[in-house]
Structure formats: structure tokens, C-alpha cells
Amino acid sequence: MATIGQIAAELGISKSTVSRALRGLPGVSQDLIDEVKAVAERMGYVPSAAAAGLTTGRNYAVGVVVPALTRWFYSEVVSGVDRALAAAGYDVVLYDMDRNHDVGTRAFARSLLRKRVDALIVVATVFTEHELAEFDALEMPVIAVGPSAPQFRTIGVDDHAIMAAAMEHMLGLGHRQLGYVGGYDEESLSLASAADREHTFMKTALAAGALVQPEWMLAGGYKQGAAMRATRELFSRDSWPTGLVCASDEMAMGAICAIHAAGKRVPEDVSVIGIDGHEYGADYELTTMAQNPQAQGEWAARQVVAEIEGATPVQEFEPAPFTLIQRGSTAAPGR
Amino acid sequence: MATIGQIAAELGISKSTVSRALRGLPGVSQDLIDEVKAVAERMGYVPSAAAAGLTTGRNYAVGVVVPALTRWFYSEVVSGVDRALAAAGYDVVLYDMDRNHDVGTRAFARSLLRKRVDALIVVATVFTEHELAEFDALEMPVIAVGPSAPQFRTIGVDDHAIMAAAMEHMLGLGHRQLGYVGGYDEESLSLASAADREHTFMKTALAAGALVQPEWMLAGGYKQGAAMRATRELFSRDSWPTGLVCASDEMAMGAICAIHAAGKRVPEDVSVIGIDGHEYGADYELTTMAQNPQAQGEWAARQVVAEIEGATPVQEFEPAPFTLIQRGSTAAPGR
DNA sequence: GAGCCTAACGCAACCGTTTGCGTTGGTCGA
DNA sequence: TCGACCAACGCAAACGGTTGCGTTAGGCTC
Numbered sequence A, B: 001m002a003t004i005g006q007i008a009a010e011l012g013i014s015k016s017t018v019s020r021a022l023r024g025l026p027g028v029s030q031d032l033i034d035e036v037k038a039v040a041e042r043m044g045y046v047p048s049a050a051a052a053g054l055t056t057g058r059n060y061a062v063g064v065v066v067p068a069l070t071r072w073f074y075s076e077v078v079s080g081v082d083r084a085l086a087a088a089g090y091d092v093v094l095y096d097m098d099r100n101h102d103v104g105t106r107a108f109a110r111s112l113l114r115k116r117v118d119a120l121i122v123v124a125t126v127f128t129e130h131e132l133a134e135f136d137a138l139e140m141p142v143i144a145v146g147p148s149a150p151q152f153r154t155i156g157v158d159d160h161a162i163m164a165a166a167m168e169h170m171l172g173l174g175h176r177q178l179g180y181v182g183g184y185d186e187e188s189l190s191l192a193s194a195a196d197r198e199h200t201f202m203k204t205a206l207a208a209g210a211l212v213q214p215e216w217m218l219a220g221g222y223k224q225g226a227a228m229r230a231t232r233e234l235f236s237r238d239s240w241p242t243g244l245v246c247a248s249d250e251m252a253m254g255a256i257c258a259i260h261a262a263g264k265r266v267p268e269d270v271s272v273i274g275i276d277g278h279e280y281g282a283d284y285e286l287t288t289m290a291q292n293p294q295a296q297g298e299w300a301a302r303q304v305v306a307e308i309e310g311a312t313p314v315q316e317f318e319p320a321p322f323t324l325i326q327r328g329s330t331a332a333p334g335r
Numbered sequence C: 001g002a003g004c005c006t007a008a009c010g011c012a013a014c015c016g017t018t019t020g021c022g023t024t025g026g027t028c029g030a
Numbered sequence D: 001t002c003g004a005c006c007a008a009c010g011c012a013a014a015c016g017g018t019t020g021c022g023t024t025a026g027g028c029t030c
Helices: A004-011 A015-023 A030-042 A049-056 A072-087 A103-108 A129-138 A159-173 A192-207 A224-234 A249-261 A293-308 B004-011 B015-023 B030-043 B049-056 B072-087 B103-108 B129-138 B159-173 B192-207 B224-234 B249-261 B293-308
Strands: A061-066 A091-096 A119-123 A142-145 A153-156 A178-182 A217-219 A243-246 A271-276 A287-290 A317-319 A323-325 B061-066 B091-096 B119-123 B142-145 B153-156 B178-182 B217-219 B243-246 B271-276 B287-290 B317-319 B323-325
Touching: A004 A015, A004 A030, A015 A030, A049 B049, A061 A072, A061 A293, A072 A091, A072 A119, A072 A293, A072 B091, A091 B072, A119 A293, A142 A293, A153 A293, A159 A192, A159 A243, A159 A271, A159 A287, A159 A323, A178 A192, A178 A224, A178 A249, A217 A224, A224 A249, A243 A249, A249 A271, A249 B249, B004 B015, B004 B030, B015 B030, B061 B072, B061 B293, B072 B091, B072 B119, B072 B293, B119 B293, B142 B293, B153 B293, B159 B192, B159 B243, B159 B271, B159 B287, B159 B323, B178 B192, B178 B224, B178 B249, B217 B224, B224 B249, B243 B249, B249 B271
Parallel strands: A061 A091, A061 A119, A119 A142, A142 A153, A153 A317, A178 A217, A178 A243, A243 A271, A271 A287, B061 B091, B061 B119, B119 B142, B142 B153, B153 B317, B178 B217, B178 B243, B243 B271, B271 B287
Antiparallel strands: A091 B091, A287 A323, B287 B323
């Protein structure tokens, strides 16, 4: 509860000296520094970010905009952002859009319009022209995580490439009858990722001469439960693919559950591959093309801090790495 | 980028009048109000929360401390907190402990020590005596979500009661051979919830004369994958229970998957009940004792805002409601 | 028409820190 | 011995709002 002024009065010195001593700036003798710090500790001094920010113009806080915090990918990204930002001494101010697609009324109506943050990290969000103009007006660094956003520096996986790699694995194993579990997550604010993955699946499958029935294209909404339902229905019919390519690990695990429920075996009867690198995948013996959302969040956080501290922003797409984790859910087709 | 002073200069009036006009305070004619607002809009005025907070002492922000943002329960709570806080005009400053059990070095080293937030919401976290003393020193409202914390106003489900209710359902169906999927989540900062649920399971089962083999007590770590593994192992043996009580829905869904993989049927061969009310439960036909973490978060947020705005804090436990959602995963035992 | 009231606005101090610049006293080199 | 120089510290003006109080002018009452 004590202020710098009170510490100064207590010691009979000036506020400026206290301020410098506390921050380790030159111009204060070591003896005085020790003394000031001791008194500050004793008086329970707590610096005011508001007051400091007033003069310096820096808040040591960055805003994080996320479509729906409860979804796996987004929470992983935020977790990574938080970790890296904490290490750099910054706070994270959270904006969960939470099914509210109107970015403008949410994010802007709140602390963006109150100069509370030094920068912004937006996760998998698309913006209108108007909103982009507002961003410009705010004149703060903006970094995007997810599908490439041409307006900002973006980090994310190349959805075409990661799907192509997954297909390469399946086709390499000999699968030529492929199903797809994908669809669109209505809570996401960007459909680009889902569209790209589905597109590349189709293109790659057809190029390899694989058989893809229209009824093998399943809409799982990027959710485990929905994927399980859809897959269960697929295997209640009289024809099914030898391999199932899932646009996310959550859906893949749902699919595996449905396949078991249908009395079939993985991978003997049907192979399953996912995309994401979900924590639970190991227990499900799930083969997957793993990306690392936390690392992407950390990268974005470091980048944003660098820009705040003067680095010149580069406006290009930073492709996040992905790697095949081969486990027990994929094998050569049995028949 | 404009300030109040610049607006005042532009109009040839005083800063105080601009301030009052912008906030709709009395003492300004309607004509002037309109004029000020128009000029503010035109000049792209953005209020500074730091400057306002300096004089008022209010930040319109509350800190949220969470053990691990990526876990279902916590992300749901935070989502609810964010929604309610946004509605009240407050920002949320996030502190993800993220496997870092040392609350002191994380939360306190950051903006708590910089007076950035008006209050604190702590989710399922235990504190040391020292940390509690620090909280007291900060003199700000603190609300807890999760297991009852005697030091704070707490909202959460009564873990004994919710497990007892789940057991009542299973015992009522006639199950007398019960397995348990629980264990401890090593990422949680509080073991009380898991311990209470397991304790009540045991007590209730024994009181009803149910058979519980030691090897039917499964350690799922509150995670879906681990629960699946443990359950798979259980059903690879030669004796198994007729009903499986799971301490969380995630584990229950993992268990269902394992049961299917073992070639058994739900609920014909084994009934499964979960606790939580997870979104995916419906697709899994999962019977569950549903709680509502988002609603708990919202309640905590509203409570904290009330206390910030002067309400006298009441230091008692607020039991969160729960309700049985009966679906297809439970039935009377077949044999 | 004098006195009073009130709406509408200005003045200036204040919130807690930071920072450029001015002021000391002492050390050092020539 | 005398500037020169520097380390160590103080002064005071910002930063951008908020707020208590003072002032003014017009309208009202009796």
C-alpha cells in the first residue's frame, strides 16, 4: 500500500532516487539501493502499473483474442502464449469471443479501446475491413496464430502440407479406399483451415486414384462426439473404407471409439490417422500428424514482445513444423 | 490517439467538462455533450485506463488464476468468468499456472504486485499460509471456484453429494458389482475433489453391500486417454463389474471406448456413469451427473464484481447445482 | 426589483511514476 | 592549486484523467 513518495519521505530522500534505486538504474550508491529496497519491503511497497504506464506508455500486457477458449486447439495456444509472455514479464488480457462472432462489439468495446495492452495476438480469427482499419488506428503490433492472415504476421501450420503428409502416409501403406472425417466447427471464426484440409484430402486421393465415396465424407464438426456419431453411422452400412483420415485428433479418437463399437478392429479392419498431436493420442495408439499449438503460441508471444520492444514487423507467414507420429492405429489394408 | 486535453483545446472548453460529457455526468448541457462526443469520435479519442485508474483506484480488471488452462473444467470456468466479466465491463487478466505449482512465484511476481486488478478469482487452487497472508495484504476481493476454500467465498459442487447422487442412480438400478475410474490429476493444484469423490464412492458402495474389488479401482488421472488404458486392462481380465462409476465424463468416455474395444456392450454388459456434464456426453449416450462449470464461473464473476463495487463479502461455501442426465449408458445389470 | 437558487462550466490539485536537467561535493590530473 | 569532471542525488514537469469547489449567468419567487 505504500507509494514511492512515502518511501522517500521515510528515508528523507527524493522520489526520483527511490524510483531509480528500485529499478536498478545508475546514479544511486549501492548503500542507498540496499536501504531503499529494505524500506520498500518493510512498508509493503507495491508498484502501480497504471502510474508507470502513464508516463512510459507501456503496459506490459498483451491482449489475446480467441474464438472459443474451451476448444482444445485454442486453449493450447493460449497456454503457450501465457507461458512465454509470463517469462517476458508481460500479462495476458483474455478476450474469449465465445460463439460471439462479432469481433467488433466484443474486443473493441473492451480494453482495446482503453489502451490497456501493448499488442494483440489473435487466434484463428477473421476480421472485417472495418475492424482491420480499427487495428491500424490503434497502432499496435498484431500477430495472428492459425491460418495465414495476409494483414498480419502469422504463425500456423500449412493446412495443405500437413494434410498432404498425412495422405502420403496412408497412400504409402497402400490404402486406396479412404474415408474422411472433417466438416466445419461452427464455433470457429475461420473456415479456411477446415476447407484447406478437406480440399487437399480430395485432391491427393483423386490424384492417387483412390476410391472416395460421397457417403464416406463425414461431418464431424471438429468435435469428438459428433465424429463418433458420424463414424458409427458409416460403419452401420454395408460398405466402408479401409482407411479413415481425420482432420483432427479429437475426431480421430471419436472415430476409433465408433469403430470399436461397430465390432471392428483398428488397424486390422480399418486404419485411422489424425491431425494435431493431441495429448490423449498416445493412449489411443493414434497415428497422427502432430503440430504443436503451445509452441505456436509461444512463438507468437515472443514475436509480439520483440515488436513491442522495437523490432520491425515482418509481414509474412511463419510455417509451424509438424511431424508424423506413427503409432498403432495405421497399417497396410487387410484385404 | 487524442487525449481529453486535446479535445478540450479543440472546442475551447475545459478538460473537466469534456470528461463529464464523455461519461454522461450531470453538469453539462445536452448540446455540449453531443458536440464533445462528435469531436471525440472524429479525433479518434481512446480513453486511457491507466490514467483513469490512477485517480479512481479502479482498474476494471480482475485476475483469474487457473491450474492448467488446457483442462476441460478450467477452460469452461474461465469461459464463464470471461463472459460475465465482459458483460459487467471488466477485463480478465489470465494467470495460467500450467504445471507450475508454485503459486507465489507466478501470480505474485506478475501484475498482482502491480495493482493491475481489482480482484481475484482462483480456480481449484490451494495456497500456503504465506500466500494467504499476501492476499490479505493486497486487500482485494478473492473468490474461489472449486473445492471449498475456508479462507474465501467459494462456489463449487459438493463432491460428496454429487458422487452420492451418482451412486444412488447406479445402486437404484440394481448394480452391486461396481468399478471406479478416478485417480488423481497431477496437474491439478487441489486433490480434495478427487479424494472426496473416491471416498464417497467407497463409503456408499460398502454401505449398500456392493462388491468392490481392489483391482476394480482404476487410476485414470482424470484424463480420457489414461482412463481408456486402465479400463482396457480391466476388461482383459476374467472378472469385471457390471457398472463403472467414473469421476469425470472425460474418463467415462474413455472407458466406453475401452469397453467397446474389449468387445462388450454398453449398457448391456456394463453400465457407465460419469460426472461433469461434458459437451460430448450426449453423443456418447453418457448418463452423467451434470454440473455447470461455466455457470460457476459466471457466478464467481458476478460475485466478485459485486464485492468490488462495495458489497460486503460473505465467507461461506456456495454449493453449485447438479442434476442427473439419464441417457443410454446406464441400465439394470444384465445378469 | 432584490435575493436566492441552480444549471453549466472553469480552475487546479491530485493519483503514483518517470525522466530531463540542475545542483552538489569530492576526486583527479596537470 | 585550480579547473574539470563525475558520481550521487534533488527538483519539477510531465503522463491523462478525475473531482471538489468556485464562478457565472439566467430564471424564479415574493
